[in-house]
Amino acid sequence: MTVATRIAPSPTGDPHVGTAYIGLFNYAFAKSRGGRFIFRLEDTDRQRYDAKAEARILEMFEWLAIRPDEGPEIGGGHGPYRQSERTEIYRQHVESLLDAGKAYRAFETAEELEAMRTEQKRLGRPLGYDGRGRDVPRSEQEERARAGEPHVVRLQTPDEGSTTFHDELRGDVSIDNAEIRDPVLLKSDGYPTYHLANVVDDHLMGVTHVIRAEEWVTSTPIHVLLYLAFGWEAPRFVHMPLLRNPDKSKVSKRKLDTSVASYRDQGILPEALLNFLATMGWSMPDGREFFTLDEMIAAFDIGRVSLGGPVFDLKKLRYYNAKYLRDQLSLEEVARRVAPLLEERGHTWDDHDYLLDVVDVLRPRAETLVDIADAAGYFFTEDVRYDASARKQLAAGQKYLEDLEREFSILEFFDYDGVDDLLHDYVQAQSVGMGKVLQPLRAALTGTTSAPGVTDLVTILGKRRVLARIGKALAAINQGLPDDNPQREAEQEKQAAKLRQKGDAKAQAAGSKRGSLG
RNA sequence: GGCCCCUUCGACUAGUGGUUCAGGUCACCACCCUUUCAAGGUGGCGGCACGGGUUCGAAUCCCGUAGGGGUCACCA
Numbered sequence: 133m134t135v136a137t138r139i140a141p142s143p144t145g146d147p148h149v150g151t152a153y154i155g156l157f158n159y160a161f162a163k164s165r166g167g168r169f170i171f172r173l174e175d176t177d178r179q180r181y182d183a184k185a186e187a188r189i190l191e192m193f194e195w196l197a198i199r200p201d202e203g204p205e206i207g208g209g210h211g212p213y214r215q216s217e218r219t220e221i222y223r224q225h226v227e228s229l230l231d232a233g234k235a236y237r238a239f240e241t242a243e244e245l246e247a248m249r250t251e252q253k254r255l256g257r258p259l260g261y262d263g264r265g266r267d268v269p270r271s272e273q274e275e276r277a278r279a280g281e282p283h284v285v286r287l288q289t290p291d292e293g294s295t296t297f298h299d300e301l302r303g304d305v306s307i308d309n310a311e312i313r314d315p316v317l318l319k320s321d322g323y324p325t326y327h328l329a330n331v332v333d334d335h336l337m338g339v340t341h342v343i344r345a346e347e348w349v350t351s352t353p354i355h356v357l358l359y360l361a362f363g364w365e366a367p368r369f370v371h372m373p374l375l376r377n378p379d380k381s382k383v384s385k386r387k388l389d390t391s392v393a394s395y396r397d398q399g400i401l402p403e404a405l406l407n408f409l410a411t412m413g414w415s416m417p418d419g420r421e422f423f424t425l426d427e428m429i430a431a432f433d434i435g436r437v438s439l440g441g442p443v444f445d446l447k448k449l450r451y452y453n454a455k456y457l458r459d460q461l462s463l464e465e466v467a468r469r470v471a472p473l474l475e476e477r478g479h480t481w482d483d484h485d486y487l488l489d490v491v492d493v494l495r496p497r498a499e500t501l502v503d504i505a506d507a508a509g510y511f512f513t514e515d516v517r518y519d520a521s522a523r524k525q526l527a528a529g530q531k532y533l534e535d536l537e538r539e540f541s542i543l544e545f546f547d548y549d550g551v552d553d554l555l556h557d558y559v560q561a562q563s564v565g566m567g568k569v570l571q572p573l574r575a576a577l578t579g580t581t582s583a584p585g586v587t588d589l590v591t592i593l594g595k596r597r598v599l600a601r602i603g604k605a606l607a608a609i610n611q612g613l614p615d616d617n618p619q620r621e622a623e624q625e626k627q628a629a630k631l632r633q634k635g636d637a638k639a640q641a642a643g644s645k646r647g648s649l650g
Numbered sequence: 651g652g653c654c655c656c657u658u659c660g661a662c663u664a665g666u667g668g669u670u671c672a673g674g675u676c677a678c679c680a681c682c683c684u685u686u687c688a689a690g691g692u693g694g695c696g697g698c699a700c701g702g703g704u705u706c707g708a709a710u711c712c713c714g715u716a717g718g719g720g721u722c723a724c725c726a
Contacts, residue, residue, distance in 0.1 A: 142726050177725055242724075258652060259722065284724050302655070311653055311722075319724040326726045350654050350721045373656080373719095380718060408662095411675090415663060421675060438663075441719060445661050448676050458689070496689040521686095559685085570685040582687040 135167025136339050139193075139200070140330070142174045143185030146391040147192035149444065150345065150375055150383055153409045157372055157437075158343045159198045160410075160425070164432035170337055171203030173214040174330075176323040186214075192392045196402045197425060202337075210337040215329045222324040225332050225362070226285050226317055234361040235317060237273040238265030239283045260313035261286070285318040287327075287358060295353035300341075300370045301437055307353045315354050327351065331358040334367055343370040343434075346441075347382070370434060373413045376441045383444055395449075399500030401469070403460065404453040412442040422452075422460060454499040466504075467491045473505035479512035486511075489592045493584040510578040511592070516601060518608070522575035529572020530609050532562070536573060537602040546595045552587045576605035 137158040141151045162169040171193070175181055190205065202208025212218055229235035240248075245261070252259050266288060277283060289312045296306040317328040324332070334342060349371050359366040377387040384390065395405055403424065410428050411421065414437050420427075457466055467487050474487075481487050490511045491504060498504040510516055518526060526533070536558065540546075543554055559569050570586045577589050577598065590598050 140726090144726080174726065180725070238724095245724085256651090282724095286724095299655090305654070307654065313722090316724050321724075323724090325724070330726090345720095346655065347720055348726095371655085376719080378661085382720070411662060413662090419664065419674065421663095439656055440658090440663090441656075442663090443661055445676075448662065451676055454689090494688095497687065525686095555685090566685040568685090574686065580687090584687080586685060 133338075133340060135162055135165040135341060136170060136337065137162040137167065137341050137343055138170035138172050138334070138337065138339050140172045140174045140333075141189050142177060142180070143182050143189065144177070144180040145182055145185060146385075146393060147185075147189045149390050149392055149395075149405075149409070151189065152192060152196060152198075152392050152405070153375055153412060154343065154345055154372060155193060155198055156196075156406060156409055156425075157414070157434075158341075160429050160432045161341060161343060161370075161434055162201075163429045167340070168201040168208075168338075169198075170208070170210070170339065171200035171213065172333060172337070173204055173216075174326065175214055175216045176319075176326070176329055178321065178323065188393070195392075195396060196406055198406075215324070215333065218329070218333070219322060219324070221336070222318065222328055222332055223322070226324075226328065229287070229317070229361055230285065232361070233270075233288075235285050235287050236266060236268070236270070237277055237283045238286050238314075238316075239268070239273075239276060239281055240265060241282075263291075263314050266314070282320045284316045284320050286314040287317050287354070287361065289314055289354075289357055295356055297352050297356045297366070297369055299349070299352075300368055300434060301439060302349075302371070305349060305352070307350065309353075311350075312354055312357065317358075327354050327358060331355050331362070331364075335359070335362070335364050339367050341368045341370060343372060346371045346374045370437075372437060373439050373441045375412060376443045378443055378445075380441065380443065382441075388444055389446075397502075399473070399502030399505070400449065400453050401456050401461070401501070404456040405449065407456070408449045408452040412444070413438050413440075422455065450499045457498060457501070457504070458495045463488055463492055463495075466495055466501075470501055470504050470508075473501055474508060474512065477505060477509070477512075479508065481512065486592070493588045493592065497584070507583075510580075510583075514597070514600060514604075516577070516579040516604065518575060518579045518605075519581075521581045522579050525572045525575040525581055526605055526609055529569070529575070530606070532569045532572055533576055533602050533606055533609075536569075537599060537606065540590075540595060540598055540602070543595070546591070548587060548591045551590045555587060555590075572605075573602075577601050 139151065139155040139158050141148075159169045161167075171190070173186055175186070186204065190203070193199065200206065202210060202213065204211075204213040207213075215222075226235060230237070248262060248264075249259055252262075265286065273283075290309040292309060294306045294308045295312070296304050299305050315327055316325050318324055333339075352369055352371075356366055375383040377383055379387065381387070389395070392405070396402070406425055407422060410423070416423055416428075416431055417433065417436065418431070423431075467484075470491055471487065474481075481490075490508055494504045494507055498507065539554055539558060543550055555570070559566050562569065571581055574583055574586050574589065575581055577583075577586075577593060583589060593601070
């Protein structure tokens with residue numbers, strides 16, 4: 133039988149890193165075995181349903197280059213792929229269970245169940261449905277159902293013994309049947325619960341390996357019992373470790389940014405996110421730490437999943453991203469991705485080589501695409517604003533700037549070597565430290581004292597810009613650096629910090645609801 | 651709390667009884683390089699949760715304890 137896996141997210145909010153994580157492993161497993169990877173929408177919860185979420189989840193996988201072989205948009209031989217469009221299928225299957233006496237209709241109201249739980253709590257008894265609906269005669273069940281009385285359908289589970297399933301990573305896991313209390317299969321609104329829909333769909337879609345998060349371990353026996361009730365062979369089960377917040381609890385948007393879109397917006401590369409996610413609970417047989425999705429597939433072995441819950445470490449994610457920016461992706465590729473961000477900021481450039489030069493010197497200093505775009509401002513505007521440290525350098529470097537303006541203006545070969553020689557010769561002639569001369573120049577060119585090498589800057593900017601900027605700096609110095617107003621600067625810093633905080637709070641508020649994967 | 655799962659440096663992990671007084675990466679620290687900031691190079695800090703077994707030999711197997719996590723819905 134050909135291998136089939138699936139990712140089955142609920143459309144309840146922002147596409148979640150956990151969805152990407154589980155999707156990645158399902159995809160890698162399926163592809164490594166020449167199998168199918170199915171995308172199925174588990175949209176059976178009308179309360180939490182978010183109409184936008186489906187498209188966004190699909191977009192996320194597209195961004196990550198994890199492309200389903202079957203799904204709601206592309207189709208496939210096992211559709212429909214939205215559970216809300218399969219209600220008739222579930223109804224029929226529930227019917228067969230009812231007919232076989234393996235399920236029953238239960239008429240307790242929410243209030244009644246609540247009262248039951250309260251009583252159980254009071255008596256210190258274990259919580260859970262006590263099976264009281266089992267005793268209602270079948271004929272009465274059918275009659276009340278026909279009369280339109282709201283009810284659910286429950287699976288009748290054994291009270292004695294235990295149910296065991298084999299987890300590919302953990303071995304046999306047994307749970308006492310007493311722990312399983314006649315789970316609801318069909319809700320009173322006619323929609324299936326996860327347990328029913330999941331089992332029916334996995335079976336009908338030919339899913340061979342259920343790879344999902346560890347939180348599902350304890351409900352797997354319910355699924356096993358369901359397969360048994362239907363007379364179907366159960367698939368193989370693999371429960372991946374749960375991604376963790378820094379405090380080790382299950383990843384949640386309260387404690388961590390769990391929105392994939394948010395990482396994308398921060399300038400994280402899909403390749404880097406995927407690579408990082410792949411190292412969560414998994415490692416390459418040869419120990420490689422950087423690898424592409426295809427390389428992962430080629431070497432994939434589900435048995436190499438380790439079971440400790442890995443902490444989602446932002447710093448390491450950013451490290452991976454930085455590494456991709458400067459090493460794993462070509463300069464051309466990075467430039468292609470930075471370009472739109474520069475355009476957003478209103479920057480323009482005449483020739484492509486200029487962009488490449490800029491990205492080339494900026495990328496070793498950046499962790500994200502946004503870092504590059506944010507740092508690139510002075511390459512694209514003549515309106516250089518001097519920060520406090522730059523002004524200090526300018527004030528101290530007037531003489532050097534005047535000299536260099538003259539020297540540069542008569543420099544014939546304005547290339548790297550020419551500029552480099554000029555600078556070195558000049559500094560030597562002045563018999564001062566390099567920094568004494570170069571920091572004021574850097575300040576004049578960029579408005580900051582923290583930037584790429586001066587020779588690079590001068591060469592990339594070119595003679596015209598360099599002379600213009602030195603001239604502008606000199607003018608500013610002569611006017612007593614009017615911007616140099618520490619009080620106002622502090623005020624502005626405060627304002628900016630406030631704005632940033634506001635922005636952060638807003639971004640957090642827009643964060644995702646957790647969507648679980650089954 | 652019941653049940654289930656898990657447990658190697660602060661974090662991600664390698665390690666499947668002996669070649670390991672535990673290797674790599676991030677983070678951190680120091681030094682080097684250096685015109686700033688990075689990047690890069692070198693080095694350092696730091697761990698087999700604990701207690702019993704089994705074995706000639708245990709991070710690796712077993713039991714117990716502790717700790718962490720998950721789960722106990724007409725959510726998935």
